[in-house]
Amino acid sequence: MNKTIITVQMLIKKPADVVYQAFINPEVTTNFWFTKSSGKLEKGKTINWQWEMYEASADVYVEQLTENQQIIIKWGDPQTTVEFNFNTLSANETYLVIKNYGFTQTGNELIQHVMDQTGGFTTVVDAAKAYLEFGINLNLVGDKFR
Template sequence: MSSNVYVEAQMLIRKSIEDVFKAFIDPEVTTNFWFTKSTGKLEEGKTVTWEWEMYGAKSEVKVLKIIENELISTIWGEPSANVDYEFKEMEKGTLVIIKSYGFSQTGEDLLKVINDNTGGFTTVLDGCKAYLEHGINLRLIEDKFPAK
């Protein structure tokens, strides 16, 4: 049974909607601000594996739907949840909204997932903004939980 709870993070990225959308579809770009490895580009109906080598972690990502320059709808994580990436053209760039929902956890476990998702997706958006606008890989994901 999934809850009605959802997490939302958003950021204006001062680049064209085409460039920002590509940043989430194409691992050649995404690996500069999020995961370190991917088995391929996101395509509707396809499942890819994202890897965070510094943590020895990986996740199967199933792509449910893609609307070019508007939406990427996925399901991933353990236990899995839906994650949608919405793209809206704005006067000064592109607004990216990441929504995560369909959680199976309850109580304290649900609170932890909400916290992790909120912080994690905010970090992803911050890293994407720095990379696309300024060409800087801030290494935010790598440094979020540094090894001793």
């Protein structure tokens, strides 16, 4: 396993509890990321997320939940760790930082995977900002690979 860490971040002008809930509650998350979920994120549970437009899905194991502060999941094949950190800057500002690590790939395969994951998580934080701040579903994830 190498030490590569993908990091994407975005200021979202909403309280940390709102941004945190947006990522654990599929009723919100389906407005900007995946289209279907088998349930709300709960520590120790495996949840299935679906992207119906791509006929794709991912099993997500919830390793850690720290309310309004952090979510840690494991997903993918090969499995990697994703950390969502919700940093309160003020009562109505949250700095969302997503880190993905634990890659087993090397060389060109690692480079391609890092590019794909970085682009994907960047799209997610952009879509989350638009939805949470303005109530707009830009369909960024759905339109990414058409």
